[in-house]
Amino acid sequence: MDTCCLEMHxxxxxxxxxxKIQLINVDLTMLRVDTNITNNYPFLLPSGDRYVKLNIVNSFNYSGFKFNGMSKACFVRYLRIKYQLTVEAVKNLNDVFGIQLGLFLCTLWLMTSLTMYYDLTRGEHSSYDNITISKIILYGWVLQYTTRFILITLIAHTTTKEACKTKVLITDINNRFLDPGTKEELQLFFNQISSNSMEFTACDFFTLNTHLITSAIAAGTTYLVILLQFNSSNKQ
Incomplete structure (x- = not known):
């Protein structure tokens, strides 16, 4: 129960x-749209209301730097600070949950593999009268283990993937014509992202992403086949 609570936390x-990262990317997307409009329609006044009236960016709600009285450079600096705080939060999360995540994921993988092995080799056990009910119970535990493993891995992978979009957006914006102050802030933002990778790890032993799921399936299948071969050889 405590383990499930920690995983849920x-x-x-x-x-x-x-x-938080998604909100940063939404703000950067609005900045990119504004920059594209400024580059493509330089004769228009830089007014968010004007753009909305012209239905050029009617899918966005300009409540960012324009209505807050911030320049583009200040707005990028504001997003850069928010991103840095988010990176620190990820580092703190890795420090607090690193050991627990490693133990949880390894335990879930091991319990799944052993449960599958037991089900495949339990034909010699006579204590189970109803094979169907016992299979439902066993594969119910397997489903529970794999669901927890996949949920932990996918939420970490999704967060990391969302952080990668920030770098793409900054690169796209920086390729446009901008004032020197905004260019400098964007370059600082880009350098900050490049030097501070945002990823979730289990004590730096392995990274939580979709490759971990495929690796766990491959390793579990390999060891399961080896154990079954040993079991069949012992019977002979």
């Missing part, structure tokens, strides 16, 4: 970080 905190 990590999942919730990771989702909160994902939402």
């Amino acid at each position: 990590f999942f919730i905190l990771c989702y909160i970080i994902y939402q």
